Amino acid sequence: MSASDDLLSREEPPWLFAVALATTLPHTLHQPAWLSGLAGLLLAWAAWLWQRDQRLPGRWLLLPLAIGGCLAIVAEFGTLFGRDAGVAMLVLFMAMKLLEMRQRRDAIVVVMLGYFLLLTHYFHAQDIPTGLWLLLALWLVTAALIRLHAGRIGPGETLRYAGQIGLQALPLMLVLYLLFPRVGGPLWGLPQDAFQARSGLSESMSPGSIGELVRSGEIAFRVRFDGTPPARPLLYWRGPVLERYDGTSWQVWPQRRPAETIEALGPAIDYETTLEAHGQRWLLALDAAATLPAGATLDGRLSAQLAQPVEARRRFRLSSTPAYRLNRHEQPATLTANLALPPTGNPHTLALAARWRDEEKSPSGIVDRALRHFRNEPFHYTLQPPLLGRDAIDDFLFRSRRGFCEHYAAAFVVLMRAAGVPARVVTGYQGGEFNPLDGYLVVRQSEAHAWSEVWLAERGWVRVDPTAAVAPERIERGIAEALPAGEPLPLFIQRHADWLRGMRHRWEALNNAWNQRVIGFDAQRQRQLLADLGLPDADWRTLAIALSLAGAAALALIAALALRRQHRQPPALRLWLRAQRRIGVHCAPGETPLALAARLRRSDPASAEAFDPVVRLFLLARYAPTPNLYLAALRAAVARLPRRRSA
Amino acid sequence: MTTTKIPSLGSRPHAFVPVLDAANRIILGKAHEVRLAAACLLAGGHLLIEDLPGLGKTTLAHTLARLLGLQFARIQFTADLLPADITGVSVFDRSSAGFRFVPGPVFAQLVLADEINRATPKTQSALLEAMEEGQVTCEGETRPLPSPFFVIATQNPTHQIGTFPLPESQLDRFLMRIEIGYPSRDAERELLAAGGRRTASEALTPLLAPADLPALQAEIAGLHAAPALIDYVQALVEASRNTPAFRHGLSPRAGLALLAAARAWAWLAGRDLVLPDDVQAVFPAVARHRLHSDQGGGPATASDIDALLAAVAIP
Numbered sequence: 001m002s003a004s005d006d007l008l009s010r011e012e013p014p015w016l017f018a019v020a021l022a023t024t025l026p027h028t029l030h031q032p033a034w035l036s037g038l039a040g041l042l043l044a045w046a047a048w049l050w051q052r053d054q055r056l057p058g059r060w061l062l063l064p065l066a067i068g069g070c071l072a073i074v075a076e077f078g079t080l081f082g083r084d085a086g087v088a089m090l091v092l093f094m095a096m097k098l099l100e101m102r103q104r105r106d107a108i109v110v111v112m113l114g115y116f117l118l119l120t121h122y123f124h125a126q127d128i129p130t131g132l133w134l135l136l137a138l139w140l141v142t143a144a145l146i147r148l149h150a151g152r153i154g155p156g157e158t159l160r161y162a163g164q165i166g167l168q169a170l171p172l173m174l175v176l177y178l179l180f181p182r183v184g185g186p187l188w189g190l191p192q193d194a195f196q197a198r199s200g201l202s203e204s205m206s207p208g209s210i211g212e213l214v215r216s217g218e219i220a221f222r223v224r225f226d227g228t229p230p231a232r233p234l235l236y237w238r239g240p241v242l243e244r245y246d247g248t249s250w251q252v253w254p255q256r257r258p259a260e261t262i263e264a265l266g267p268a269i270d271y272e273t274t275l276e277a278h279g280q281r282w283l284l285a286l287d288a289a290a291t292l293p294a295g296a297t298l299d300g301r302l303s304a305q306l307a308q309p310v311e312a313r314r315r316f317r318l319s320s321t322p323a324y325r326l327n328r329h330e331q332p333a334t335l336t337a338n339l340a341l342p343p344t345g346n347p348h349t350l351a352l353a354a355r356w357r358d359e360e361k362s363p364s365g366i367v368d369r370a371l372r373h374f375r376n377e378p379f380h381y382t383l384q385p386p387l388l389g390r391d392a393i394d395d396f397l398f399r400s401r402r403g404f405c406e407h408y409a410a411a412f413v414v415l416m417r418a419a420g421v422p423a424r425v426v427t428g429y430q431g432g433e434f435n436p437l438d439g440y441l442v443v444r445q446s447e448a449h450a451w452s453e454v455w456l457a458e459r460g461w462v463r464v465d466p467t468a469a470v471a472p473e474r475i476e477r478g479i480a481e482a483l484p485a486g487e488p489l490p491l492f493i494q495r496h497a498d499w500l501r502g503m504r505h506r507w508e509a510l511n512n513a514w515n516q517r518v519i520g521f522d523a524q525r526q527r528q529l530l531a532d533l534g535l536p537d538a539d540w541r542t543l544a545i546a547l548s549l550a551g552a553a554a555l556a557l558i559a560a561l562a563l564r565r566q567h568r569q570p571p572a573l574r575l576w577l578r579a580q581r582r583i584g585v586h587c588a589p590g591e592t593p594l595a596l597a598a599r600l601r602r603s604d605p606a607s608a609e610a611f612d613p614v615v616r617l618f619l620l621a622r623y624a625p626t627p628n629l630y631l632a633a634l635r636a637a638v639a640r641l642p643r644r645r646s647a
Numbered sequence: 648m649t650t651t652k653i654p655s656l657g658s659r660p661h662a663f664v665p666v667l668d669a670a671n672r673i674i675l676g677k678a679h680e681v682r683l684a685a686a687c688l689l690a691g692g693h694l695l696i697e698d699l700p701g702l703g704k705t706t707l708a709h710t711l712a713r714l715l716g717l718q719f720a721r722i723q724f725t726a727d728l729l730p731a732d733i734t735g736v737s738v739f740d741r742s743s744a745g746f747r748f749v750p751g752p753v754f755a756q757l758v759l760a761d762e763i764n765r766a767t768p769k770t771q772s773a774l775l776e777a778m779e780e781g782q783v784t785c786e787g788e789t790r791p792l793p794s795p796f797f798v799i800a801t802q803n804p805t806h807q808i809g810t811f812p813l814p815e816s817q818l819d820r821f822l823m824r825i826e827i828g829y830p831s832r833d834a835e836r837e838l839l840a841a842g843g844r845r846t847a848s849e850a851l852t853p854l855l856a857p858a859d860l861p862a863l864q865a866e867i868a869g870l871h872a873a874p875a876l877i878d879y880v881q882a883l884v885e886a887s888r889n890t891p892a893f894r895h896g897l898s899p900r901a902g903l904a905l906l907a908a909a910r911a912w913a914w915l916a917g918r919d920l921v922l923p924d925d926v927q928a929v930f931p932a933v934a935r936h937r938l939h940s941d942q943g944g945g946p947a948t949a950s951d952i953d954a955l956l957a958a959v960a961i962p
Contacts, residue, residue, distance in 0.1 A: 570875075590957040592923045616656055623920045625871040 006103045013050045015144040016110045022137040023117040024091045039095040046098035087120045114141040179547045181540040200278030201239040206249035211404045216445035223441040226270040234322045237284045239428035241301035247342040257300025266323035274315045281305045286320040326461040338422035346393040353418030363421045374469040381471035408466040409450040422455040437509035572621035579614045582641045613637045659917040666714045673710045676834030686911035692822020693798040702827045704801040708759040709848045716853030720755030724766035730773035734783045760800040764810040775817045822904045824936035870910040872921045878962040886959045892951050894939045905933045923961045
């Protein structure tokens with residue numbers, strides 16, 4: 001290869017600009033704005049220089065730029081390693097490489113960087129739009145690679161080749177997708193910062209924390225019931241149980257509890273839940289969990305926990321009994337813990353509770369009294385409660401009377417404890433929305449909820465939801481119905497957004513299908529598939545062997561096809577033979593197509609008129625310097641030939 | 648019916664259209680032979696015309712030389728012609744008191760070697776070596792021949808008295824051998840009515856500048872020959888080697904000649920692409936003098952050649 005071959009031609013850089021743009025653009029959603037700006041500026045500079053056909057900047061300029069960029073990345077992320085800093089560096093280098101594109105080698109580097117950058121997008125999202133975008137970008141990067149190697153071919157042809165190559169890779173991709181050994185966790189250890197900023201319940205609750213969560217329209221989990229789903233008021237999805245109260249916030253009691261005793265009062269409901277990553281170990285089972293997936297345990301408070309935090313979308317099978325009795329005989333220590341209150345604060349609340357305790361004969365009477373109180377006094381259910389003072393419960397119960405579920409649950413539990421009834425706050429989700437298209441129940445962050453549990457003799461822990469007393473619609477029909485208009489809910493769960501709802505259902509059903517079938521093809525499903533294929537109990541060794549065999553078979557198939565293609569006639573010749581069959585003539589061995597056309601003109605002038613263009617196009621497609629130019633026209637001309645009447 | 652524009656195979660006007668027209672006005676009724684001669688010249692090869700005396704061989708050579716503006720020399724081969732009569736000799740120049748090389752008739756752009764097979768093999772080979780090498784070595788000094796250098800040799804049919812047939816090795820150096828044959832009845836009538844053509848050819852004016860011909864030859868040599876066409880040429884050459892009708896097959900040089908001649912033929916038809924038809928058109932002229940019939944060893948007959956063409960499938 002001579003030196004001039006190594007230089008890039010004028011038509012090649014636009015392909016590389018497109019590669020850089022397509023592979024870095026989605027990162028603008030995640031990376032710092034200055035980096036996007038810098039990368040965009042560098043790209044625009046490179047394009048401008050190309051457009052003006054001017055010299056690229058020299059090393060004396062690029063080197064300080066590169067060093068400066070790296071320093072800025074260190075300043076931003078504190079490191080050059082890890083997911084975000086690494087991706088930022090790749091983006092920066094990609095943009096800078098465009099200013100260094102002199103030789104083919106540089107262009108190849110851009111293409112390889114492009115391929116690598118494609119992968120990095122999956123750190124952030126594995127959804128359908130990302131998949132589609134990356135598919136298109138992959139197509140483009142491959143086309144650029146082809147353009148670099150194939151020389152002067154048109155953009156259409158380049159893209160066509162790239163598409164062909166992509167389609168040819170499809171079987172291999174499917175084999176790898178189906179057979180590549182799946183391991184429980186991520187195959188490679190992801191950098192520490194790969195999991196961050198997950199929304200979800202936390203192990204503590206203070207006024208406003210759930211209210212914040214509710215403003216998110218993100219999906220928390222999806223559930224598919226095997227049989228008839230329980231009624232909406234029974235859909236309590238239990239997260240952490242908060243027993244420790246310090247006057248402002250509620251926390252999980254760190255102490256271990258003995259296993260709970262659950263008496264099922266009705267049939268169990270089987271269901272499958274698909275948890276979105278929330279970075280915690282809560283399984284969020286429907287009350288009360290009956291059977292748990294392997295590796296999950298109950299914590300003594302009926303909250304199902306996993307051994308590992310959920311760092312990726314995971315699917316579990318569970319069953320629950322909505323009618324149950326929990327811990328009829330509770331440990332005295334537990335009961336004591338659930339009566340504890342801070343030594344000072346909230347005097348009015350304590351006084352109110354003391355009065356109820358005196359007036360009511362039984363603990364259940366106190367519970368009813370409290371609920372009546374919430375129902376009859378002018379309490380408001382709102383996402384925008386006023387700020388509360390030092391004695392938050394007093395402030396809420398006697399002054400503002402405006403609050404969200406956590407306010408009601410907290411106030412209720414404090415009242416109960418003050419009145420001598422063991423009580424605790426349970427956080428989780430309540431309700432959910434059925435997608436009519438795929439039958440999945442979608443539970444969002446906006447369904448986050450806090451309720452209470454009181455322990456009554458002979459009945460065990462009984463769920464009491466004071467929010468239901470204030471705003472029964474919250475439990476019956478969902479949060480959008482319960483909140484007054486103008487509350488800052490995400491647009492698409494607001495009640496008036498019916499026109500959006502249909503679209504949203506469709507989109508979410510599609511996403512769910514994608515998550516369940518494509519992303520959710522995990523080790524278990526793989527085992528199932530292999531068992532269906534007659535390979536039960538396949539471990540990774542069996543898989544590796546199966547993969548090698550499948551790969552060998554694919555290679556053999558490709559080789560066989562290639563060999564066959566070698567022996568197969570070229571397309572122009574095949575079309576020419578077809579044309580002869582259609583018109584009912586046969587070319588003698590030494591007869592040229594033009595001679596055949598002349599013969600036909602003498603014997604059958606009518607057919608010859610239709611045949612002439614075929615002859616001309618065949619000769620062009622077979623003997624012209626650019627034969628492929630005429631193939632399509634030849635195909636069309638052959639298709640237009642009148643069929644010989646069978647006589 | 649949809650009216651898709653079908654590209655034509657091409658009938659591009661070219662510089663040789665007027666040349667062929669003019670030549671056809673001189674050599675009546677022999678358009679195919681004239682065209683073959685022109686193709687041979689454009690392919691950069693030498694032409695052998697074999698026929699009985701008086702059929703217009705010399706006129707054809709003369710006409711082409713005139714029309715193309717080539718410097719013309721004629722050598723009449725006889726049994727006593729010596730090599731030096733062709734290449735030239737050094738003579739003593741009294742004024743300079745030294746030997747001076749007097750170039751022979753071969754130092755011309757178009758040399759008509761008339762009745763080449765009447766000379767002795769030694770003399771024949773002097774010309775044939777000049778044809779092959781494009782230069783003449785004489786008395787230890789090598790002198791280049793002019794460019795373009797084109798030889799039209801004529802020979803009488805070998806069965807005539809007083810001929811030394813050209814050996815196969817030397818015949819191979821002619822790109823083509825053509826036969827002119829008797830004129831058609833109409834053409835002969837017109838010839839008789841209008842008188843001999845030799846004088847008319849003397850009056851022709853050149854239609855091409857001297858520099859045009861090398862440029863055209865280069866253009867033709869660069870004409871695209873598709874893989875399928877090369878397959879066909881190869882198939883023909885191979886078939887000639889495997890057909891029992893011939894004693895020997897065609898040489899690789901013959902294959903190259905066939906391709907070059909087909910390119911020139913295609914160019915004369917105004918096409919950018921070479922078709923099997925072009926190969927077939929030039930094949931008899933290119934192949935026949937290189938092939939020898941297995942029976943008796945005489946030259947291959949026209950029907951042998953046609954049979955070969957009809958038998959080889961066009962890939």
